[in-house]
Amino acid sequence: MRCLLLLVISLYSINGFTQDEILFRDIKEVVVTGQLSETSTEDAIHKVRIISGKKLKSGLFTDLGQILEKELNIRLTQDNILGSSISLQGISGQNVKILIDDVPVIGRMNGNIDLSQINLNNIERIEVIEGPLSSIYGTDALAGTINIITNKSNDPQRSINTYYETIGKYNIDFLLSNNIENQNITYQFGRNYFNGWIEGQKFNLVPTSQLADKKRFKSWKPKEQYLNKIQHNLSQKNITIYNYIDHFYEKITNLGLPKAPYFENAFDEYYHTNRINIGSNIKRSIDNNEVKILIAYNKYTRIKEVFYNDLTTLSTNLVQDNSSQDTSSFNLFLAKVLISDEYNKNLQYQIGLEAQSEDAEGDRIANNFQQQSDYAIFSIIEYNLYNQITIRPSARAIHNTNYNAPFIPSLNILIDFNNYKLRFGAAKGFRAPSLKELYLEFVDINHNIVGNSNLSAERSYNYHINNSYKYKTSGFILNTDVNIFYNSITDKIDLINSNTQNNQYSYFNIDEYKTTGISGNIKITRKDAEINIGASHIGRHNKLKESKDFSEFNFSTDYSISTTLNISNQNKINIFYKHAGKLPSFWLDGDEVVKSYTESYNLLDCSINRRIGEQLTLSIGGKNLLNIKNVKKMNPELGIHSSTENNLPIAYGRTFFIKINIKI
Amino acid sequence: MNKGILISILILLSSCEQNEIPIEQHPIGGIQTKQIEMGSDYSQQIYYKLESNLTIRNNIKTDWDLGFQSTNNGMQIIINSATFSQISELEGHLFEDPVSLIDLNPTWSWDNPKGIYNNTAFNNYQSSTTYIFDRGYEINGTTRGFRKIRIDSVNNNSYFIRCSKMDNTDLYNIEIKKDTIYNFQYLSFNNDTINLVDIEPEKDSWDLLFTQYTHLFDNNEETPAYLVTGILTNYLNNVMVAKDTVNTFESININMINSYNFSNDQDKIGYDWKVYDFESQTYAIKYDINYIIKDLSGRYFKLHLTDFYNESGEKGYPEFEMQEL
Numbered sequence: 005m006r007c008l009l010l011l012v013i014s015l016y017s018i019n020g021f022t023q024d025e026i027l028f029r030d031i032k033e034v035v036v037t038g039q040l041s042e043t044s045t046e047d048a049i050h051k052v053r054i055i056s057g058k059k060l061k062s063g064l065f066t067d068l069g070q071i072l073e074k075e076l077n078i079r080l081t082q083d084n085i086l087g088s089s090i091s092l093q094g095i096s097g098q099n100v101k102i103l104i105d106d107v108p109v110i111g112r113m114n115g116n117i118d119l120s121q122i123n124l125n126n127i128e129r130i131e132v133i134e135g136p137l138s139s140i141y142g143t144d145a146l147a148g149t150i151n152i153i154t155n156k157s158n159d160p161q162r163s164i165n166t167y168y169e170t171i172g173k174y175n176i177d178f179l180l181s182n183n184i185e186n187q188n189i190t191y192q193f194g195r196n197y198f199n200g201w202i203e204g205q206k207f208n209l210v211p212t213s214q215l216a217d218k219k220r221f222k223s224w225k226p227k228e229q230y231l232n233k234i235q236h237n238l239s240q241k242n243i244t245i246y247n248y249i250d251h252f253y254e255k256i257t258n259l260g261l262p263k264a265p266y267f268e269n270a271f272d273e274y275y276h277t278n279r280i281n282i283g284s285n286i287k288r289s290i291d292n293n294e295v296k297i298l299i300a301y302n303k304y305t306r307i308k309e310v311f312y313n314d315l316t317t318l319s320t321n322l323v324q325d326n327s328s329q330d331t332s333s334f335n336l337f338l339a340k341v342l343i344s345d346e347y348n349k350n351l352q353y354q355i356g357l358e359a360q361s362e363d364a365e366g367d368r369i370a371n372n373f374q375q376q377s378d379y380a381i382f383s384i385i386e387y388n389l390y391n392q393i394t395i396r397p398s399a400r401a402i403h404n405t406n407y408n409a410p411f412i413p414s415l416n417i418l419i420d421f422n423n424y425k426l427r428f429g430a431a432k433g434f435r436a437p438s439l440k441e442l443y444l445e446f447v448d449i450n451h452n453i454v455g456n457s458n459l460s461a462e463r464s465y466n467y468h469i470n471n472s473y474k475y476k477t478s479g480f481i482l483n484t485d486v487n488i489f490y491n492s493i494t495d496k497i498d499l500i501n502s503n504t505q506n507n508q509y510s511y512f513n514i515d516e517y518k519t520t521g522i523s524g525n526i527k528i529t530r531k532d533a534e535i536n537i538g539a540s541h542i543g544r545h546n547k548l549k550e551s552k553d554f555s556e557f558n559f560s561t562d563y564s565i566s567t568t569l570n571i572s573n574q575n576k577i578n579i580f581y582k583h584a585g586k587l588p589s590f591w592l593d594g595d596e597v598v599k600s601y602t603e604s605y606n607l608l609d610c611s612i613n614r615r616i617g618e619q620l621t622l623s624i625g626g627k628n629l630l631n632i633k634n635v636k637k638m639n640p641e642l643g644i645h646s647s648t649e650n651n652l653p654i655a656y657g658r659t660f661f662i663k664i665n666i667k668i
Numbered sequence: 669m670n671k672g673i674l675i676s677i678l679i680l681l682s683s684c685e686q687n688e689i690p691i692e693q694h695p696i697g698g699i700q701t702k703q704i705e706m707g708s709d710y711s712q713q714i715y716y717k718l719e720s721n722l723t724i725r726n727n728i729k730t731d732w733d734l735g736f737q738s739t740n741n742g743m744q745i746i747i748n749s750a751t752f753s754q755i756s757e758l759e760g761h762l763f764e765d766p767v768s769l770i771d772l773n774p775t776w777s778w779d780n781p782k783g784i785y786n787n788t789a790f791n792n793y794q795s796s797t798t799y800i801f802d803r804g805y806e807i808n809g810t811t812r813g814f815r816k817i818r819i820d821s822v823n824n825n826s827y828f829i830r831c832s833k834m835d836n837t838d839l840y841n842i843e844i845k846k847d848t849i850y851n852f853q854y855l856s857f858n859n860d861t862i863n864l865v866d867i868e869p870e871k872d873s874w875d876l877l878f879t880q881y882t883h884l885f886d887n888n889e890e891t892p893a894y895l896v897t898g899i900l901t902n903y904l905n906n907v908m909v910a911k912d913t914v915n916t917f918e919s920i921n922i923n924m925i926n927s928y929n930f931s932n933d934q935d936k937i938g939y940d941w942k943v944y945d946f947e948s949q950t951y952a953i954k955y956d957i958n959y960i961i962k963d964l965s966g967r968y969f970k971l972h973l974t975d976f977y978n979e980s981g982e983k984g985y986p987e988f989e990m991q992e993l
Contacts, residue, residue: 166682174683197683216688226685257685260948265955265974266694271948271981312981316693323981325708447809 037103037131037151038140040344040354040386041294049386049396049416050137051427051470051487055130058534058568062578063623063663064609066167066175066196068102068130068152069119074580074607076523076538076564077134079587080119082653084225085256085275087118093134093489094519094544095147099435099462103141103151105246107283110334110362111304112438121254121277123231125165125177125194128155135466135489136433139382139400139414142358146433146464147491156237156246158188162668169627169661171224172199172211177231186240192233192250200226200257201656203633216315218267220259224656229254243288252279260313268315271323276307292352296342305333332366350388357381364439370455374443376406378436394418406442410434410461427470435462441497441511452508453499460513464493483527493517518545520557535567548590548597558588558599576613578625581606600639602652605632611661623663631658703978703987704878710897710984711807713750713867715874718963718971718990725869729880730812732867733803735852736844737784740824744784745793746852749882751804751812752895754778755789758798763818766836767800774800778882778893781935783903793819800834803857815857827853831862838862851904875907875963876900876937878986883939897984898939901932901961908962909936917958920970922993928960941973951976951983960993968993 033045035052045052055071065071069088073080079091089097098115101108102122109117130152137145160183167175177194199211200222214220233250254277260270283300310328311320323329337360344354363375382400389395396416402409414431437459444455468489475482496515502508523540543557563583570576587602611625634651700721706712714726729750737744747753756774761767780786790799795818803812813833820828825846832839840862844853854867868874877900882893901907910928912920937959942951959971975987 172683176682195682197685199683199685211683211686213686213689216691220688228685259688260950262691263950263975263977264953265972268691268693269975269977269981271950310981312977312979314979315688315691318688318690321980325982328981 033129035131036106036153037133037149038137040352040384041289046425046472046474047420049394049418049427050133050135050429051468051472051485053132053134055132057129059566059578059580060124060127060129061613062568062580062611062625063167063613063661064578064580064611064625064627065124066173067120067124068122068150071124071130072119072132072150074564074566074582074609075132076525076540076562077521077542079584082655084223084653085258085273086113086116087120089116089119092148093491093521094542095491095493095517099144099146099433099464099493101137101141101143101145101149103149104281105154105283105285106141106151106298106340107281107300107302107338108141108144108336110302110336111277111279111306113306113332115438118277120227121229121252121279122152123194123196123229123252125231126155126179126190126192126233128153128157134487135429135468135491136414136431136464138433139398139412139431140356140384142360142378142380142400142402143434143436143461146435146462146493154235154248156235158183158186158237158239160188164666164668165663167661167663169659170207171201171656171659172208173197173661174199186238188237190233190235190237192231192235194229194231196227196229198224198227200224216262216270216313216318218262220270221261222259223653226257226259227254228257242290243286245287246285247283249282250280253277262315270313270315272311272313272320274309274311276305276309278305279303292344292346294342294344296340296344298338298340298342300336300338302336302338303334305331307331330367332368333364335361335363337361352386354384355381356383362439364443368444368446369439370443370445374439376404376439376442378402378404378409392420394420404436406457407437408460409436410463423474423476425470425472427468427472429466429468429470431466433464433466435497437461437497437511444511454508454510456511459497459511460495462493462496462513464491466491479530481527481529483525483529485523485525487523488521490520491518516547518557519543520545521559532570533568536565538564544588546590560587561585574615578609578611578613580609598639600637603636603638605635605654606630607632607655619667621665623661623665625661627659627661628655629658633657699989699991701974701987701989703975703985705978706878706897706984706986708982708984709807710880713877713879715869716876716878717873718875718961718969718992719965719967721990724874727867728807730806731858732854732856732865733801733815733858734817734855735867736827736846736855738846738850738853739848740846742846743822743827744788745790745819745827746779746784747789747801748804749779749781750880750895751806752882752893753804753812754802754893756800756802758800758816761798763798763816763830763832764836767816767834769800769814769834772800776802778884781881781883781900781938783932783934786933790819795820801831813857831857851902871902871905872964875902875961877902881935881939883935896939898935898941899937899986900934901936902964903932903934905964906932906962906966907964908932910960911936912958912960913956915958916956917970917972917989920958920960920993922968925960925968925993930960930962942976 033054034042035045035048036042038050039048069080072078072090077093081089092100102117132150134148137149141149161181164178175196179192181190201224202222230253235248238245256275258273260272262270280303286297288295308330310323312323313320340358342356346352358380360378365373380400380402384398386396398414400412412432417428419426441459442455442457446453471486473484494516495513496517497511497513498515499509499511502510521542525538527536541559541561543559545557562585565581567579583606586604590599608629609627611623613623615621632654635654637650637652702721704714711728712726713729715724717724733748735746747755754776756776777789779788799817801815801817806812815831817831827844830841838860842862849870851871854865856863856865880895880897883896884893908930910930941954941957945952953973955972955974961969961971969990969992971988971990973988977983978985
């Protein structure tokens with residue numbers, strides 16, 4: 005810590021103040037997700053939450069999971085191998101669609117995408133829409149949609165970022181961008197390294213070789229990520245083309261606990277994930293006619309290897325046991341055409357055609373390979389009445405080769421009284437059964453789990469109301485929002501014991517789930533400061549609850565406060581605080597339904613960004629300043645005799661970081 | 669801005685995975701170790717002798733179906749509990765009646781793993797009773813089929829039995845001759861025929877049997893019987909076992925023998941010297957359970973399990989340390 009402080013002080017004294025407006029410039033808030041064309045957030049028919057450059061540039065957040073965790077209505081769950089996943093409006097991550105520039109992210113393990121694999125390098129903004137967008141984006145867009153908008157600007161820039169966090173994280177990335185006439189080519193490289201951590205570990209600025217004893221086991225696994233991306237933009241008068249190819253590689257190392265009694269052998273696991281994304285976006289617009297074509301190919305592979313390590317010689321053997329080694333692979337081809345036009349000034353429409361082919365390979369998939377194709381047509385009509393009311397019906401019809409896909413309608417209404425806006429929405433959402441749920445085949449002497457090819461989609465109905473009010477004076481802008489929502493999911497897919505004779509488990513459309521809630525947000529923006537205060541109150545209801553006389557919904561309340569202060573043109577302070585309230589849940593203990601609680605916790609992050617000269621920006625700060633590690637999960641009904649109290653990992657405690665950005 | 673400082677900061681702020689330093693191997697004294705190769709599918713039954721620290725013989729666990737007590741006045745019949753086989757009385761039918769399992773609702777029973785004097789599945793069989801024998805599972809988990817069996821008579825020299833498939837095909841009458849140098853004579857229904865097979869070595873040549881076997885749970889209606897992997901003893905020939913979880917393996921000595929309660933239950937060592945850890949998905953050894961074993965010839969040994977994996981990390985290779993007291 006002391007050496008960090010010295011570094012900070014010495015850097016502080018290198019340079020005086022220079023004027024620079026660009027660093028702290030506000031990015032104009034526009035949104036594309038679910039809209040006919042790029043629209044300002046205020047005019048969008050959906051309530052869209054923008055996570056903008058300000059938050060991204062605070063230096064505090066290194067992956068998508070970390071940045072979403074500070075948002076209202078979102079909870080993050082950590083798994084030391086599967087990574088981090090979110091729930092949105094009280095609904096788990098398998099019902100949340102994650103997009104990068106409108107292309108779905110694949111590689112759902114146990115239904116969830118590992119958000120720590122989604123880096124924030126060269127991201128312009130993140131758009132979050134709560135409630136279903138299934139009529140536009142199809143499956144999974146049930147609880148909400150998160151669309152990551154990458155930076156496609158034509159500014160030629162070269163920069164290096166380096167990041168160190170005291171838990172043992174060392175990140176470096178660089179960006180090279182060049183313009184040739186109206187074309188831009190950008191190359192991006194990133195490497196993120198985490199040395200792993202366990203409670204009680206000694207601080208070590210630079211990792212050194214350690215004895216292969218019990219301390220080799222880490223509860224937060226060592227991780228190494230590489231990413232490479234090349235993108236090409238072309239912009240002409242009526243046409244823009246964006247092409248990209250990127251590769252991501254991650255290795256998670258799980259060194260096992262040495263085995264008793266002599267602690268001379270251990271099972272070491274390695275997880276290798278590769279993601280390849282290739283795609284092209286073409287947009288042609290003449291007056292109000294716009295044609296967008298999107299073609300994308302995504303590949304995801306995850307390999308698990310288990311080695312048996314003799315710790316006296318460090319010689320390793322690949323374990324020859326089929327259940328230890330595992331390879332899963334997914335491929336997705338996507339082609340989408342969107343045509344938007346206006347019939348007259350008050351009537352605009354969009355027609356979309358989408359073709360998708362998805363396949364899954366793996367030892368635990370029937371015949372080791374399964375494939376499905378999905379063809380959809382969707383249409384949006386936006387009708388404007390008296391310049392004040394916009395009514396937007398939309399619908400999607402789908403043909404899928406493997407299951408009976410539902411018809412998906414939705415309706416949105418925006419009533420605009422200038423500073424006061426009222427939005428209503430009623431929408432159907434769905435989640436298609438995954439290839440695993442349809443075709444899993446995991447049968448050996450200990451397991452008998454099979455997919456069910458007769459599954460239908462999980463369906464949901466969502467109703468929501470949003471009130472937005474804006475008050476503007478010469479000194480500040482005040483934005484307030486109040487949202488009320490209700491979600492009801494039926495035909496939820498669950499794994500149950502389908503045949504007690506041979507103890508077979510399979511997937512069925514048997515479960516139901518409901519959530520409802522209210523959230524509010526106040527944002528005050530001044531020239532030199534921005535403050536955001538929000539609160540949410542979310543209730544959850546599941547079928548288990550019905551068997552006992554609990555109230556219909558069980559609520560949890562979260563608060564968040566975030567602020568950015570521009571102390572001068574060179575210095576900026578960012579503070580993010582979130583209180584995650586006590587969270588009730590229900591589970592089966594034998595045949596008995598019991599209620600348990602996850603204790604509340606508070607997250608506080610703080611950073612200072614300082615601009616030094618023309619080339620250098622320094623960010624320092626503290627993450628998780630209240631030192632949260634594990635949160636207790638308690639079962640009040642079983643009382644003090646129970647041993648069912650367990651801990652849920654939230655974070656690895658208080659850390660400090662330094663980030664240096666150099667423009668070359 | 670001094671670029672040199674910047675570059676050195678960048679280098680300082682990157683890092684990579686470091687190699688580990690190997691630990692030192694534990695000292696090995698006058699203790700003998702042995703690893704028994706049951707295989708990761710637990711297919712082997714292995715007979716072992718303590719005095720020589722050698723495996724005497726091994727066979728595939730599906731090589732036999734029934735065992736017949738081989739002493740002159742013995743008349744107990746055991747079923748192969750390593751395949752999870754089971755027996756039910758065929759009520760209200762003669763042996764000759766063709767029967768279908770679907771119409772029956774058999775109540776299955778198993779041999780008590782403590783040994784033949786603690787109840788067997790055949791129990792007090794009568795020459796008038798026909799039994800349905802479920803042959804249990806092959807090594808790959810498929811079922812091995814059913815047989816009808818009737819024990820016609822037993823005398824000092826032989827058993828006379830008849831058996832057939834459920835549809836009355838493959839009907840055989842067979843005489844099984846006793847031989848007192850063995851505990852049991854073994855019969856196999858493999859290959860749609862009936863054969864006497866040579867399984868167990870001579871009864872005074874082995875102490876321990878490493879095998880899968882059927883464990884019976886008390887008061888558990890849902891899972892009364894379960895296939896486990898463990899160690900059985902030559903209990904019919906005075907091999908006795910006591911457990912010590914208080915003293916360390918090193919500290920146990922011959923002077924402590926009188927304080928132990930020796931048991932001749934066949935499954936006194938059993939299977940619970942290992943536990944499955946769901947988090948790491950591996951078996952952990954309870955190395956602090958020490959077994960004091962009195963062998964065939966009355967010598968005392970101490971033994972504790974130390975591993976369940978071979979050097980390639982495959983399960984099904986129990987390893988133990990033992991020392992004569």
